Amino acid sequence: MKAAMRAAIPAGGAEMGQRSPRVAAAKEQGSTSTPSGSRGVGSIVPMAPDPGHWRPTIGVQGQDVSAHQGNVNWQSQWNMGSRWAYVKASEGNYYLNENYAQQYNGSRNVGMVRGAYHFAIPNWSSGADQARYFVANGGGWTADGYTLPPVLDIEYNPYAGRTINGFYFGNTCYDMSKAQLGQWAADFGNTVKALTGRFPVIYSTTDWWNTCVGNSTFGSYPLWIASYWSNPTNSPGSMPLSWGNYTMWQYSSTGPFEGDSNIFNGSYDQLRTFARGVSYPSNPAIKSGADILTTNASGRLDAFRASGTGKITGPYTIGSGWSDATAVYVVDWDQDGVQDILSQWSDGTLKVFRGAPGGGFYGAVQVGSGWEEMSLTVGWWNLKDPYPGVIGQDYLGNLYRYSNTRGGALGNGTLIGTGFRGHQLNQLDFDGDGSQDMVTRTADGALRLYRSNGVGGFLNETARVVGSGWSGMSAVSSATNFSGSGSQGLHARAGNGDLYYYPVSSGTWGTRSLIGLGWNDASLISGAALDVETTQGLDEEDVLAVRPDANLYRYQGTGSTALSPQDLIGTGWSGLKAGFVTDWNKDGALDIVAQWSDGRLTVYPGRNGSGFGDPISLGSNWKNWTLTVGSWKKADPYPGIVGYDATGRLHYFRNPGGKTVSTGVSIGIGWSGLDIAQLDFDKDSNVDLLAKTPSGDLKLYRSNGAGAFAAEAPRVVGTGWDIISSYSGVRSFAGAGSTGIIARTTDGELRYYPVGAKGSWGTPSRIGTGWNGLTIFSAAAR
Known part of the structure; x- marks a missing residue:
């Protein structure tokens, strides 16, 4: 029966969102009708993606693919800005993706975080049966930071109203009641949890879930919502029962990427911790990576908590004894879901203060020495690395990359650039292509953009000036997630102590906003690099x-x-x-x-x-x-x-x-x-x-x-x-x-x-x- 069904379904089987009203309407134009009397089902002919399709300006771009996309040119997808991928592994208990290996391994080889999804056919076999089939055939998970959790694709019946190989697939809800579908999804999820250690992500639409399942008890499962809009927007619309927010959003089936196009609702760092499967901390001292830390002359360490909407509250005192620090950075250094502090000290040491889930910090761990004459910036410069790392600049203007391979000490530096003398460094994804760029400030007040390839080096192009008049700023630091999911920008302190936020999206500056007064009392502001010229x-x-x-x-x-x-x-x-x-x-x-x-x-x-x-x-x-x-x-x-x-x-x-x-x-x-x-x-x-x-x-x-x-x-x-x-x-x-x-x-x-x-x-x-x-x-x- 399984082999016969496998032979009878269309090549590639069902794909995500295939029967959602807008996708079906678009794809039927390219579908092939089934000859009268045939027991087969016409295959879906994928349309060529539109690389110019609008994208949300939030989150981290990604895509999902199936056998319908064949062997994907993953480098081209990477170059377009895709940073994560889901690959169809299985359907029912009768189909495996013939292109799974090329798609799953190929996406990872270019630097993407990737995972696998299962297309559910609930009236074919039990949830537990299909979960076991899925996990045994590509749906596993490991906490390596590169593997996304398994996905249950449960949605519109792709074969609604059809009989294939003698099996009637039923209506759009598989001829199952809400209670039956809810139980089926729970059986699938519990089996995946037992086999992998994680509940699966649920992919669906608000319309189908509320109509066919209507269950509000799946809040512990991350939501991947499918919602397509004709005009650009940063909102997928209303959520299905069980969820107040979403983890991923499939916003297009026609581009810009091969397959379907999506965003992850967060920063790249949050994407990596999501892949790693860490628990959300209960009451950490630093609430998010967008928080701003300051030190003052007495050595007090304060946190200003970011709202995620471009505002801050505080200060909240979280430490003392920081007088000899020369730079501080908020970073989840060990990727455990709790924000840590990487600190640079006047004696040349680099130390990490790991955040405790319930508040405070564990004892300092020295991760480097000899940094008294170095300026640095912290982040995901190489997206293939397992942990965020450091870019260091010496007083001669040489730029080195230091990998953090174990969430602890740094490795040896690799030279990645010269001629940066007099430049003050910040990392942010300025152009919105998914890779951290280097934005530098020089004494003439110019900001220059050095774009990266996302895997440890710069693009082979001339830096361009993206700002002027910045010489009066006494501290400049990068800001991610400060004004929304995945948002990018800079914080800058003016000479009079005013603190501003400068948003940037896809290479375009937004309107700056005043977020604080009297910040000249701060000796250090987190993320503001030590000026290497002053280290001498x-x-x-x-x-x-x-x-x-x-x-x-x-x-x-x-x-x-x-x-x-x-x-x-x-x-x-x-x-x-x-x-x-x-x-x-x-x-x-x-x-x-x-x-x-x-x-x-x-x-x-x-x-x-x-x-x-x-x-x-x-x-x-x-x-x-x-x-x-x-x-x-x-x-x-x-x-x-x-x-x-x-x-x-x-x-x-x-x-x-x-x-x-x-x-x-x-x-x-x-x-x-x-x-x-x-x-x-x-x-x-x-x-x-x-x-x-x-x-x-x-x-x-x-x-x-x-x-x-x-x-x-x-x-x-x-x-x-x-x-x-x-x-x-x-x-x-x-x-x-x-x-x-x-x-x-x-x-x-x-x-x-x-x-x-x-x-x-x-x-x-x-x-x-x-x-x-x-x-x-x-x-x-x-």
């Missing part, structure tokens, strides 16, 4: 400057009288009067002393490998002072300040402990109108004072190293300096131990003047143009 700290040959956009930039010195391109290292520097680079607290990291136009004087302590700490006030009555910073008094353990007030009286201010300044000591008069800088000009190991007069003379006031001037008249060491609008001393700019002056001319040219033995001048060189309008920091003399 400052070197004495570097040049700092605030540009007219009020952002702070570093121009890294090469050690050979040249500067590297600018790196953004700070925002919100409007109102700066003068800036100085010095190791104010003598901890080995260069700090910034900032004099503000409103009279404030602050020091930003440098942190080795992690930028700068919170500013420390050095007073607020410095508005009318002209200052210079350096080791004026050799016996003092910390650098101090030499400056003159509005009357032209020159003072020296000690720095007694690396955090304050003492009361000034008068060391001279008549300094009004002079532009001053500290430098050991004559190389006698005492820091001297240079003063540029309004007429353009550069005068040397030698010191005795004890806090006073040498008993001699100043001498002119340069003339024609009236064309110089800014200057300061610099060390190691022309090599280790070298001394010189970096000066800007009135036409914006930047020059380097080397100073040789006993105060002799070397040959000056031009090192840049276009420097007018910048506030250039002075280097501290020592």
Whole structure:
């Protein structure tokens, strides 16, 4: 009987949605009528898919196929954006898909997550019988993260009203009552659960299920709903009895993909945990991958919970002791369904704090070291990997991929790109093709898109600019599921502390929305990568400057009288009067002393490998002072300040402990109108004072190293300096131990003047143009 039925049904048997009203109407145009008197049934002739068919803008795209699609070109489907597939394995207990192996294995080989479905013929044999047949012939499941759970396709009778090989198939409900069909589905599901460990997904339509089954007790089974609409939409419509939401949605039988086209209702990460069969956690500290974490100066860790509709609530404190973290990322690192934290620390370690299902976190697990000079981004860069991994960028601009093969420590890095110096990284599926892309931000405020192939590399194409004006953002991070299932976008903090969400769909930006105020209190925002350029700290040959956009930039010195391109290292520097680079607290990291136009004087302590700490006030009555910073008094353990007030009286201010300044000591008069800088000009190991007069003379006031001037008249060491609008001393700019002056001319040219033995001048060189309008920091003399 089975063999005879197998021979009598059409080639390929029934396929998903075959008898739903809209699909049947479309496909009957291509069907072949059965000759009069024949006992066979005409086969369904599949139409060529329309690759331009509309797609929902939510979820993860996928498809289902059967023997009707033959040997599928899976690479082409992957390139079109399909990331998961279901393959028909069986029908009744008499049919097996002849193309099952090619379809099931081929989809996986290109990187897809895949599973198998069974087309139910409930009046042919029992649910338990068909379940056993299905599981024994391709319908099994394993928790490897690549295998989707089994599917029960129970729907319109594909052979309604027909007699095939002497068997009458009945009406659209198989001539069975609601109670009978409900029991049949339960028997099938319980048998599959017993054999595989999982209840099957139920595929059906709202109309057929409510009409033929009408059972509301299947809520523990994931729902795959079939619902076709002529016009684009992100909603399948009403749900069948038993369900308030759906897991998958079959939205088209005519494209864009071969077979039927579908979405998974969630992010790619959720698709993988769905495949793995993890349980939903009861009360985790981080409720979803869309939540935002922050740290503050005291080390408190807070969570802001995402609603899934573009809003957040909070903060909710979930930890402490995070002061030394340099970046934090929300990720389900071990794919157990509970969100974890991958954290980067100032000592170079990478640690994972695994989330506990009932709240809190398990003890930290170190998964890497030596990352203090790396910037990273986290996600599914290679969709063939079993777990999300890391992309790391070193200070030279090299990009490496690190696989997380076991949900624990990272493997060795694989070079995937060069030339990314000065780029800050974020992963998101910008173009909506199902693969994580790299969107980078550079100091000029441009966002650039580097599209990926989804399996660990970039597409062979030139990056394109997809945004501008982002230089004023102090933190940018990717956001998935924030405004809906599978939604993509960026979070960005502006210089004033406002937090925005920028949605993107299929390569097009949506309208940004304000989601928070006062976020400058956050030291870190989850997902915002550590700027790799700041991991090096400052070197004495570097040049700092605030540009007219009020952002702070570093121009890294090469050690050979040249500067590297600018790196953004700070925002919100409007109102700066003068800036100085010095190791104010003598901890080995260069700090910034900032004099503000409103009279404030602050020091930003440098942190080795992690930028700068919170500013420390050095007073607020410095508005009318002209200052210079350096080791004026050799016996003092910390650098101090030499400056003159509005009357032209020159003072020296000690720095007694690396955090304050003492009361000034008068060391001279008549300094009004002079532009001053500290430098050991004559190389006698005492820091001297240079003063540029309004007429353009550069005068040397030698010191005795004890806090006073040498008993001699100043001498002119340069003339024609009236064309110089800014200057300061610099060390190691022309090599280790070298001394010189970096000066800007009135036409914006930047020059380097080397100073040789006993105060002799070397040959000056031009090192840049276009420097007018910048506030250039002075280097501290020592």
